Amino acid sequence: MAQRPIIETEQPDPDAVEIRSLRYPDLPQVIGIERRVFPTPWSLAMFVLEMSKQTGICLAAVSEDRLVGYLICSRYDTVWHVMNVAVDLVHQRRGLASALLAELYARVDDPAARYTLEVRRSNAVAIHLYEREGFRAAGTRRRYYQDNGEDALVMWRTPATLEGSLADVPDPGPV
Numbered sequence: 218m219a220q221r222p223i224i225e226t227e228q229p230d231p232d233a234v235e236i237r238s239l240r241y242p243d244l245p246q247v248i249g250i251e252r253r254v255f256p257t258p259w260s261l262a263m264f265v266l267e268m269s270k271q272t273g274i275c276l277a278a279v280s281e282d283r284l285v286g287y288l289i290c291s292r293y294d295t296v297w298h299v300m301n302v303a304v305d306l307v308h309q310r311r312g313l314a315s316a317l318l319a320e321l322y323a324r325v326d327d328p329a330a331r332y333t334l335e336v337r338r339s340n341a342v343a344i345h346l347y348e349r350e351g352f353r354a355a356g357t358r359r360r361y362y363q364d365n366g367e368d369a370l371v372m373w374r375t376p377a378t379l380e381g382s383l384a385d386v387p388d389p390g391p392v
């Protein structure tokens with residue numbers, strides 16, 4: 218009888234994932250993930266710029282000393298802009314993006330907070346995730362993505378969207 222092959226799995230224990238602040242020494246690993254998961258990855262300079270903003274929140278998901286995901290959020294006036302969320306390919310579908318978002322809400326610690334983001338219309342996985350998180354589509358930015366001219370869906374998570382309305386979303390537009 219043939220021996221069963223020993224399959225090396227890269228899946229670490231989900232309970233062992235730590236969410237902490239993103240640090241500059243994480244950036245080489247961030248760039249690696251960014252290039253694996255996005256067709257048009259951010260540059261190192263874009264991450265450095267976002268991390269240098271005093272009011273932003275930048276988070277890392279770390280498993281067994283390896284960076285496996287990250288979230289970048291900037292504050293503009295009273296609104297939190299989720300600029301980037303990514304989870305490395307082999308670690309997706311284990312709740313890490315949800316865990317990063319949960320830590321963001323906890324750090325903002327304001328039930329009146331409003332969050333917004335842009336997402337590619339074709340990114341059904343991300344849209345599903347954000348809808349489950351209480352974000353609602355409230356507009357479109359035409360040809361927002363320069364690589365393929367794709368539209369962006371503008372999504373908001375506010376006290377009103379959590380109740381199913383867009384009442385406190387500024388200038389909601391056609392979706």
Ligand SMILES: CC(C)(COP(=O)(O)OP(=O)(O)OC[C@H]1O[C@@H](n2cnc3c(N)ncnc32)[C@H](O)[C@@H]1OP(=O)(O)O)[C@@H](O)C(=O)NCCC(=O)NCCS
Nearest residue numbers: 254302303304309310311312313314315336342343346349
């Ligand atoms: C979008 C992304 C961040 C989600 O990360 P994740 O850690 O896999 O997300 P979670 O495990 O928290 O899953 C959230 C939801 O998305 C669903 N989901 C995740 N990956 C999926 C996939 N490949 N296909 C279908 N659904 C998927 C999960 O089922 C879950 O929903 P459910 O619990 O209601 O079933 C990740 O897929 C990613 O990095 N994608 C590439 C980068 C990107 O598109 N970022 C968003 C830019 S706006």
